[in-house]
Amino acid sequence: MYTLFYYPRNASLAPHFVLKALDVPFQLELVDRKKVAQKSAQYLRLNPTGRIPTLVDDDFVLCESAAICLYLCEKHPEKHLIPEGPKAKAEFYQWLMYLTGTLQNELMVYFYPERHTQNAIMYDDIIKTQQTRISDALAILDHKIGESDYLINDQFTVCDCYMFMLCIWADEITKPPLSFANLNRYLKRLAKHPAIKSVCEFEETDLTIYK
Template identity: 55%
Template structure:
C-alpha cells in the first residue's frame, strides 16, 4: 500500500489526485507545516529536502511532486495517465510536465516566497508583482495550448492535467485568475467534474463552487 505524506493544498495535491484516479489503496499521513514537521529528523530521514510531499512505495521513499506523479502513472499503465513507450504523445507528456514544474511551479515559488530571493526586504512587493505578471503570461500560453482541446495531451486525462489543476488552484486570487481565461477556464471546469478531483478537494477542504 502506498503512503503519501501530504499537507492540504500543498504540492502533494497532484499526487493525491493521481492516487484517487488510480483507484488504489493508500494511506494519507499529514505533515504539520505549521509546526515545521517537514524539518523534523524523522521526516528528513525520508526526505532530506525537508519538503512535502513524500511517497512511500514498498519501503522506498520518493520525493518531488512531479517524480511521484510520473512514478505512480508508470506503475499503473492500465489507467493511461502517461502515454506508453513508443506513443507519439509520450515526449509531449514530458515536455508539459517539465514546463509545469520547472517553469510554472518554479516561478510560483518565487512568487510565494519572495523573501528568499532578495537581501532587501523592501523589494519583496516588487518581486511578487513581477512574478504575477510572468506567471500570468505562462497561463496565457497554456490557455492558447488548450484551444480546441479538452486535455493537455491526447484525448484523455493524464498526470499533466492533474498537475496543472493543482497549480491553478494556487493562483486563483491573481488579478487575472486561471478561470478568467476562456480555454483554461473551460479545461478547469471540465476537470473539476472528475471524481478524483472532487474526492481530494473534499478531503483537503477546497470548495469547487467556482468551477461549476
C-alpha cells in the same frame, strides 16, 4: 500499500489526485506545516529536502511531486495516465516539464519573495513582476489547450492533475487562470472529475469558483 506524506493544497495535491484516479489502496500521513513538521528530524530522515510530499512504497521512498506521479503511473500502466506512443509521450513530458519547471517555479517566487532578495523593500516588486510572469505562462497554456478537454491528446493524464493543482495555487493572482477563456472551460470540466472532486473534498479545498 502506498503512503503519501501530505499537507492540504501543497505539492502533494497532484500525487493525491493520481492515487485517487488510479483507484489503488493508499493511506495518508499528514505533515503539519503549521508546526513545521517537514523540518523535523523524523521527517528529514525520510526526506532530506524537508519538503512535501514524500511517497513510501514498502521500503522504497520517493520525493518530488512530479517524480511521484510518474512512478505511480508507470507502476499502473493499465490506467493510462501517461499517453502511449513516442510522440504523444514526448509531448506529455514536454508539458509536464513546463508545468514543473516554469509555472510551478514562477509561483514559488511569487509566494516566497523573501527567498530571492535580502532587501525587504523589494518584496512587493518581486510579487508584481511574478504576477506578469505567471500570467504569461498561463496564456501559453491557454493557447495550448485551445478547444481540447485535456492538456494532452484528449486524454486525462498526470498533466491535468498537475495543472489543476497549480491553477488552484494561482487563483489569487490579479489575472487568475479562470480569466482565460480556454482555461476557464478546461478547469471547470476538470473540477467535475471524480478523482479531483473526491480529493478536494477530503482536503477541504472549495471548488465553488469552478461551477
